[in-house]
Amino acid sequence: MTKDAEHDGVPADGGTRGAVVVALAANLVIALAKVAGGLVAASPALLAEAAHSVADSLNEVFLLASLRRSRRRPDARHPFGYGKERFFWSMLAAVGIFVTGGCFSFYQGLHTLLHPEGEETGGYLVVYLVLLVSLLAEGGSLLKATLEIRGQARRAGRGLAAQLRHGSDPTVRTVFAEDAAAVLGVLLALAGAGLHQLTGRPVWEAAAALAIGVLLMYVAHRLGRDAKDRLIGEAVDPAAQQRALDLLAAQPGIDTVTRLLTMQLGPDSALLAARVDLVDGLDSAGVEELCVAAKQRLRTELPEFDQVFLDITAADAQERHRAAARRRHLREAVDRQRAAGA
Incomplete structure (x- = not known):
């Protein structure tokens, strides 16, 4: 923004x-x-x-x-x-x-x-x-x-x-x-x-x-x-959610984004809270570096997200399934928005 x-x-x-x-x-x-x-x-x-x-x-x-x-x-x-x-x-x-x-x-x-x-x-x-x-x-x-x-x-x-x-x-x-x-x-x-x-x-x-x-x-x-x-406490625009999700999912070291929550705090201010599952083998220093890099990239690419919180958690098969369904619903919402002239 x-x-x-x-x-x-x-x-x-x-x-x-x-x-x-x-x-x-x-x-x-x-x-x-x-x-x-x-x-x-x-x-x-x-x-x-x-x-x-x-x-x-x-x-x-x-x-x-x-x-x-x-x-x-x-x-x-x-x-x-x-x-x-x-x-x-x-x-x-x-x-x-x-x-x-x-x-x-x-x-x-x-x-x-x-x-x-x-x-x-x-x-x-x-x-x-x-x-x-x-x-x-x-x-x-x-x-x-x-x-x-x-x-x-x-x-x-x-x-x-x-x-x-x-x-x-x-x-x-x-x-x-x-x-x-x-x-x-x-x-x-x-x-x-x-x-x-x-x-x-x-x-x-x-x-x-x-x-x-x-x-x-x-x-x-x-x-x-x-x-x-x-x-x-309305979520941000679906297209902005999709971009944030794609940026997090593309970050090296992140295996799955299991949950993405957003809220509009003002005209050019928004909160993002994400629950992510990391790849195996990262030590504490690697986790810290990954979180800093992910937040920095989000704030650079999407400056409206000036409040970013990452929750590192292990995801089971059921959580991965729900995450995939949410991603699919989000893509559909973005597609409907574009079809409507957005």
């Missing part, structure tokens, strides 16, 4: 931070414009989009906090570092999208649907102007996030879609999801306002607000599920 830059040995997040800052600036300006325009024009779709932008603005603050806090050095209380702070704050961002954005938008649409007589949008020019400006700003922020994810995908040797599914940095993925949802939300709001003006029926703006609410709830669900998996 390639790191952007380092300062005193701590990787920097220049590209990711830039994407978050751009998104925050865009969302703050857009949120104010949508609130003012929604109140002036009494547009439920525009007010739903205003809630969306307010939620996104709060989430960018969460994500900026995660960038700073996740880079703290390991200490006695957190010997594996603070990388999982990134996942925790991404979880909070998902909750913010669900509650502040999704629930309010859904309420706004439902209220308009049940009480259409009290919802008569005026000043359509204001609505369209605010939404078009929002579309340009959100589109620019989405472009910035897309370029950052493409860069990460290129460094990881993946495509864009695969990086979105399997990338280890939730921050820029959250920004991308927020911006993509924002662009779709603006298009829905434009459609709702246009159909309302064309037909004179506020049900269209109510439907747009409901659709925006459902969209935000779905995005929040996906982001929250990913963050939950990482917080619980």
